[in-house]
Amino acid sequence: MEYKELGKTGVKLPEIGLGTWQYNGGTEPILKALSLDARLIDTAEMYGTEGMVGGAAKGRRERLFIATKVSGNHLRYDEVLRAAEESLKRLGTDYIDLYQIHWPDPAVPIKETMRAMETLVDEGKVKFIGVSNFYVKNLEEAQASMTRHKIVSNQVKYSLLQRGIEEDTLSYCQENHITILAYSPLEKGLLVARPTPRNKAAISVLQKMALETGKTLAQVALNWCISRPNVIAIPKSDRAERVTENCAASGWRLSPRQLDALNRAFR
Ligand SMILES: NC(=O)c1ccc[n+]([C@@H]2O[C@H](COP(=O)([O-])OP(=O)(O)OC[C@H]3O[C@@H](n4cnc5c(N)ncnc54)[C@H](OP(=O)(O)O)[C@@H]3O)[C@@H](O)[C@H]2O)c1
Numbered sequence: 001m002e003y004k005e006l007g008k009t010g011v012k013l014p015e016i017g018l019g020t021w022q023y024n025g026g027t028e029p030i031l032k033a034l035s036l037d038a039r040l041i042d043t044a045e046m047y048g049t050e051g052m053v054g055g056a057a058k059g060r061r062e063r064l065f066i067a068t069k070v071s072g073n074h075l076r077y078d079e080v081l082r083a084a085e086e087s088l089k090r091l092g093t094d095y096i097d098l099y100q101i102h103w104p105d106p107a108v109p110i111k112e113t114m115r116a117m118e119t120l121v122d123e124g125k126v127k128f129i130g131v132s133n134f135y136v137k138n139l140e141e142a143q144a145s146m147t148r149h150k151i152v153s154n155q156v157k158y159s160l161l162q163r164g165i166e167e168d169t170l171s172y173c174q175e176n177h178i179t180i181l182a183y184s185p186l187e188k189g190l191l192v193a194r195p196t197p198r199n200k201a202a203i204s205v206l207q208k209m210a211l212e213t214g215k216t217l218a219q220v221a222l223n224w225c226i227s228r229p230n231v232i233a234i235p236k237s238d239r240a241e242r243v244t245e246n247c248a249a250s251g252w253r254l255s256p257r258q259l260d261a262l263n264r265a266f267r
Helices: 027-035 050-057 077-091 110-122 136-144 169-175 187-192 200-213 217-226 240-247 256-265
Strands: 003-005 012-014 040-042 065-070 096-101 126-132 151-157 179-183 231-233
Touching: 027 050, 027 240, 050 065, 050 077, 065 077, 065 151, 077 096, 077 110, 096 110, 096 151, 110 126, 110 136, 126 136, 126 179, 136 151, 136 169, 151 169, 169 179, 187 217, 200 217, 200 256, 217 231, 217 240, 217 256
Parallel strands: 040 065, 065 096, 096 126, 126 151, 151 179, 179 231
Antiparallel strands: 003 012
16 A cells, blocks of 8 residues: 655655445454555445444544544534534544645635634644545635644545546645545446446546556546545445455556546546
C-alpha cells in the first residue's frame, strides 16, 4: 500500500480507503481493509453505518482512521456540535479523526459552521476538519472564515466517468494542500459491470489496460484515480475479497502511455 499525506498534517493515509455508504458487510471487510493497511474508513451520520464502523473499531480504535460527516442540513453552530456528539456515541469513541461537512448549505453562513468545526478540534473531539462536495468558491469562503485550523480534505465524486473536478477543483486542492477523497471511484460499480452501448468503446480501453497490466478492471480504474497527486480513493465493498482486490490497486502505477489512453477514452 502506498500513502499520501493528509493536507499538510504530516499524517500519512493509505491511497485506498473503504467507503461505507449502503455498506452491509459487517466487521470482516473492515478488518480485511485494516489488515492491508487501508485504515481510512469513511462513514457519515446519514449512512447508518457508524455503528458498524464503531463495532469494528472496538479494542483497536487507534489503528483506524475514522472519517465521518455532519449532514448538510445540520450546519447551524449548535447542530454541528450535537451531530458530532451523536456520531461519537454511535462510533463508540471519544474522537473523530476527520470530520467532514457532507455538503454545503447556502442558507447557513459558512462562518457559523466553521466556528463549530474549529470548536470541536479545540475540544479534542475532532482531529482534522474536512469538507465534501465543495467547489473552489465554497472552499475559499470556508477557509477564509476560519481562524485557527485548516481544511485538510475535500471529498468529491471522481472516477473515469466523472471527471468534473479536473476543471478547477482538483488543481485548487492540489495547490492548497487539500487532499481529495475520491468518492464513487468505481462509479457505483458501473465501471466494472457489463458495458452499456454508450460506454462500450471507453470500457474496451479499460479492458485493454487490464489485460496489459494483468490487473482487474477495478484495479485499473482505481489506479487511474490515485495516479493523480493528492488523490485518495474510497471504494465501497461489502465483500472481503473485493476489499483485497481494491487494496491491490495501490503499490504499482499505470504507465504515462496507459494513463493517456484512458484519459482520451473517457474524455
Ligand atoms: N460525500 C458524498 O457525498 C458521497 C457520495 C457517495 C459516496 N460517498 C462515499 O464514497 C464511497 C464509495 O462510493 P460508492 O459507494 O458510491 O461507489 P463505488 O465505491 O464507486 O462502488 C461501489 C459498488 O461497486 C461494487 N464493487 C466494489 N469493489 C468492486 C470490485 N472490485 N469489483 C466489482 N464490483 C465492486 C460494490 O459492490 P459490493 O459491495 O457488492 O462489492 C458496490 O456496488 C461510499 O461508500 C461513501 O463512503 C460519498
